[in-house]
Amino acid sequence: MDHTIAIKNQLKLLLQSSARYCLFSEGINDTFYGSIADLPAIFPNQCFELPCSENASVGLAIGAASVGLLPIVSFQRVEFALLALEQLINNGAKLSFLSEGKISCPSFFRFVIGRGWGQGPSHSQSLETIFGQIPNLNVALPVFPGDSELILANFHLYHSPTISLEHRWVHYTKRHSIAPTSLNPYVVRAGSDLTIIATSYGVVQAMRLAEIFNSFGISIEVINQFNLGCFDYCAIFDSVLKTNKLICIDLHQRLYGCGAEIISSIAEAGINLSAPPKRLSSPHTFSPSSFRMLSEYYLSLTGIALAVCELLFIDGNKLNAILAEIKLSDNLCPPDQPNRQFNGPF
Numbered sequence: 001m002d003h004t005i006a007i008k009n010q011l012k013l014l015l016q017s018s019a020r021y022c023l024f025s026e027g028i029n030d031t032f033y034g035s036i037a038d039l040p041a042i043f044p045n046q047c048f049e050l051p052c053s054e055n056a057s058v059g060l061a062i063g064a065a066s067v068g069l070l071p072i073v074s075f076q077r078v079e080f081a082l083l084a085l086e087q088l089i090n091n092g093a094k095l096s097f098l099s100e101g102k103i104s105c106p107s108f109f110r111f112v113i114g115r116g117w118g119q120g121p122s123h124s125q126s127l128e129t130i131f132g133q134i135p136n137l138n139v140a141l142p143v144f145p146g147d148s149e150l151i152l153a154n155f156h157l158y159h160s161p162t163i164s165l166e167h168r169w170v171h172y173t174k175r176h177s178i179a180p181t182s183l184n185p186y187v188v189r190a191g192s193d194l195t196i197i198a199t200s201y202g203v204v205q206a207m208r209l210a211e212i213f214n215s216f217g218i219s220i221e222v223i224n225q226f227n228l229g230c231f232d233y234c235a236i237f238d239s240v241l242k243t244n245k246l247i248c249i250d251l252h253q254r255l256y257g258c259g260a261e262i263i264s265s266i267a268e269a270g271i272n273l274s275a276p277p278k279r280l281s282s283p284h285t286f287s288p289s290s291f292r293m294l295s296e297y298y299l300s301l302t303g304i305a306l307a308v309c310e311l312l313f314i315d316g317n318k319l320n321a322i323l324a325e326i327k328l329s330d331n332l333c334p335p336d337q338p339n340r341q342f343n344g345p346f
Contacts, residue, residue: 002174006145007035010152011072015043018070023047024061025074035171036074058084058109062092062161065105070156077123078111078165088161093136096159104159108152113251114167114201115298117336120289126200126252128165132228133256136160139228141200141251143170144188146179147226154183167201167251169338183227185235191221194245194311197236199225199258202249202299209304212325218312225258233265240266245311246277249299254281278307294335301330 014021028040028049040047050057054075061071075081081088088109096104113126131139138158142148148164155162180186188203189210196206203224210220221239240246246266248259259279266273280299287297305326309319333339 003142003145003148004034004171006175007148007152007171008037008039010149011035011039012042014070014072014152015039015046019046020068021046021070021072022064023072023074024050024057026050026052026057026076026080054080054083055087058087059091061107061109062087062095062105065107065161066095066103070106070108072108072110072152074110076112078113078125078127079123081109081111081163082127088131088137088163089134092161093134097136101159105161106156106158107161108155109161109163111163111165112168113165114169115287115294115336116168118289118291119287119336121286124287126165126167128199128228128251128258129253129256131163131165132258137229138162139165140183141165141167141226141228143200143203143224143226144173144176144179146176147224150180150183151227165200169201170204172338172342173204180224180226182232183230184232185223185225185227185230187221187235187239188224189220189222191219191243193219193243194247194308195221195223195236195239195243196247196249196304196308197223197225197239197259197262198249198251199228200251202251205299205301205304206249208329209301209308209326212301212329213305213308213322215325216318216322218308218314220308225262228258231265233262233269236262237266237269237271240271240273244272244274246273247304247307247311248277248279249304250279250281252282253284254279255284257281275311278311280304280307291334291336298335300335301326 061073064071115124131137140151178188198206206222210222213220248262250257250259263277
């Protein structure tokens with residue numbers, strides 16, 4: 001659980017560095033995937049239990065930030081934050097704008113997202129496109145420990161709230177050899193035949209897929225777009241100019257999603273691809289709770305592989321061999337379990 005440990009260590013560094021940092025959570029003494037455990041005992045005057053009243057809790061954090069504190073708020077599910085949209089949008093995002101920059105509210109909100117045992121339609125959404133539509137809301141989807149460390153270390157520099165949408169399965173990612181130095185999209189695996197741009201757990205899937213395709217002599221470049229508010233697409237433009245082929249993976253649903261934004265930006269930049277780009281995602285409906293229905297809902301490695309093979313005109317025996325290898329990897333874990341050692345929390 002390298003990612004969880006990295007988050008915990010970064011939180012500890014922040015709380016140690018200044019009394020202005022304070023940690024709020026519903027269930028402050030629970031493990032929250034280990035990233036909060038032990039911190040209340042070490043920093044009892046900076047860690048606080050929240051009531052089950054999300055609108056009031058987010059309002060409290062925004063108010064605290066506006067008078068100089070640096071609050072970090074954790075909700076175990078993003079759906080809880082829907083009850084606080086009024087505070088996030090009408091107060092947090094607008095405060096600096098309405099005050100002509102005289103008041104700011106740098107604050108950090110950790111919302112857990114993604115699939116898991118029985119999460120279903122109530123607790124498996126990501127909702128990044130909802131938050132991404134709001135001016136002045138900084139929306140991040142960390143994948144690797146370096147992503148979370150960078151976001152946490154810098155949120156105090158912004159004049160408005162930062163939302164980190166943490167997929168429960170990326171809490172198990174290990175430190176990557178390439179760490180971001182800015183919030184711009186960055187290449188996590190170099191390649192020359194095709195570009196895959198993804199967010200959150202989609203990056204993990206793309207990396208696994210690229211490794212398998214590499215064994216067949218096919219080179220896939222993977223780009224981690226972990227910050228939705230950044231429109232510096234230099235790394236993306238450079239990549240598609242090199243490969244001329246593009247797949248975008250949206251974490252949840254593709255309608256008005258990140259892939260649409262990227263593809264339209266590429267078209268506006270006058271970059272011509274050798275084949276029409278592809279957008280991949282889950283269907284435009286809600287996730288089922290039934291285990292037996294999950295494999296048909298969530299985007300699988302096989303689904304991504306078929307799109308890659310179509311763009312690269314791979315067929316026949318080579319296609320069958322690739323799909324056989326992908327199937328072996330896809331079947332290592334059930335579709336609602338990140339790894340065989342996973343025992344919860346849910």
